[in-house]
Amino acid sequence: MVERPNKPSSLVATPGLPPQPTVNFSDDNSLVTATLPTGESITVLLYGATVISWKDSSSTEKLWLSSAAKLDGTKPVRGGIPLVFPVFGPPPAGHAQTSSLPQHGFARTSRWEFLGKSTSESSGDQQTGDLSVKLDFGLSSAADGLDPKGKAAWPFKFNLIYSVTLNRRDLTTSLVVTNDDERAFDCQVLMHTYLKVKDITNVTISGLDSSSYVDKVDAASTKTQSGEIRIEGETDRVYTADGPVIVSEGGKTLFTVTRDNLSNVVVWNPWVEKAKGMGDFEPKDGYKEMLCVEPGSVGGWQTLEKGDAFEGAQTIALGA
Incomplete structure (x- = not known):
C-alpha cells in the first residue's frame, strides 16, 4: 500500500449532504474502519x-475473533473472515x-492495497434509507505486499x-480472480467466516438437508445430511449445496448466508481438544461462542485460462 504522510484522518461525504458513511485509517495504516x-x-x-470486526447499530x-489472534502480520488471523486462495x-x-x-494459500498472509470506497447514500430517513459503504482491496502477483513464500x-x-x-442489515464479501498469465492455472477460493454465537449447544444450522458432504473428522468419508445440523463435537464438513444456510x-x-457462484460451504467448530491444541485459539473454551460457515469453491478446481x-x-444477513 502506498504510504500517505498527509492523508486525512477520515474520508467523509461532501458538507451539506445528509449524514453519510465514513472511512477511517489507523495511524499505522494497518486497519481500515x-x-x-x-x-x-x-x-x-x-x-x-x-x-476482523462487524458490529450492528448497537x-x-x-464475528468471533480469538483474543490471541496476531494482527501484526506475523501469522494468519484466527477469527473474522480470512481469505483462502489459491488452495484450500x-x-x-x-x-x-x-x-x-x-495451508490455505497466501491471500491471508499478504498485505493488500486499499483501492478506495464507494457509498450508497440515504434518500430519506436514516432509519429506513438505503445506506451502504463498499471497500475495495487489491492484490496481484506484482504487489510488494505479496507473501514471498x-x-x-x-x-x-x-x-x-x-x-x-x-x-x-447485512455484510457482503466478494472476490474476483483474474488470470494475467500466459498459462492456465487452477485455484480454489473460500471465505473462512467465523460467526459469533452465545452458546454453540443451542445453535442449529439449516438449509443443508439432503446435501452431500465430506466429513473430514471421519476419514474424509462422503455422507448425506439428514435434517438440521447441531454441533455436538469436533465438526469439519465440506458441503456441496445450493440455497441459503440459516444459523x-x-x-x-x-444469520442467513447466501452464496453467489460458490457451490461449497464448510461447517467447522474445533470443539474441546482441537481448541486446546491451537496456540492462537483463545480463550480455550471459545469454541462455545463461535461457528464457522465458510462459502467457497473448493470441491474441485477452478481452471482459468489466460484472461479468464x-x-x-x-x-450474511442478520436475523430472519
Whole structure:
C-alpha cells in the first residue's frame, strides 16, 4: 500500500449532504474502519484483507475473533473472515501447481492495497434509507505486499479484487480472480467466516438437508445430511449445496448466508481438544461462542485460462 504522510484522518461525504458513511485509517495504516451514520461498522486488516470486526447499530459484534489472534502480520488471523486462495486446506501432494503452497494459500498472509470506497447514500430517513459503504482491496502477483513464500511456490501472474460491502442489515464479501498469465492455472477460493454465537449447544444450522458432504473428522468419508445440523463435537464438513444456510440459536434466526457462484460451504467448530491444541485459539473454551460457515469453491478446481476471471461472493444477513 502506498504510504500517505498527509492523508486525512477520515474520508467523509461532501458538507451539506445528509449524514453519510465514513472511512477511517489507523495511524499505522494497518486497519481500515467503515461506519454508517446509523452506527453499523466493519474493520478490515490490510494484512490478508481480513475483516476482523462487524458490529450492528448497537455495537454488538457479529464475528468471533480469538483474543490471541496476531494482527501484526506475523501469522494468519484466527477469527473474522480470512481469505483462502489459491488452495484450500493442506495442499494436495498430487496437484503440482499448489503442492508447495502453505495451508490455505497466501491471500491471508499478504498485505493488500486499499483501492478506495464507494457509498450508497440515504434518500430519506436514516432509519429506513438505503445506506451502504463498499471497500475495495487489491492484490496481484506484482504487489510488494505479496507473501514471498507464496510467490515462490505459485509463480503465476494474477490479479485479485476483494470487495467488502456493509449495509444496515447485512455484510457482503466478494472476490474476483483474474488470470494475467500466459498459462492456465487452477485455484480454489473460500471465505473462512467465523460467526459469533452465545452458546454453540443451542445453535442449529439449516438449509443443508439432503446435501452431500465430506466429513473430514471421519476419514474424509462422503455422507448425506439428514435434517438440521447441531454441533455436538469436533465438526469439519465440506458441503456441496445450493440455497441459503440459516444459523439459528434457541429457535431464533441469527444469520442467513447466501452464496453467489460458490457451490461449497464448510461447517467447522474445533470443539474441546482441537481448541486446546491451537496456540492462537483463545480463550480455550471459545469454541462455545463461535461457528464457522465458510462459502467457497473448493470441491474441485477452478481452471482459468489466460484472461479468464472467476467471481464468488457471500452475503450474511442478520436475523430472519
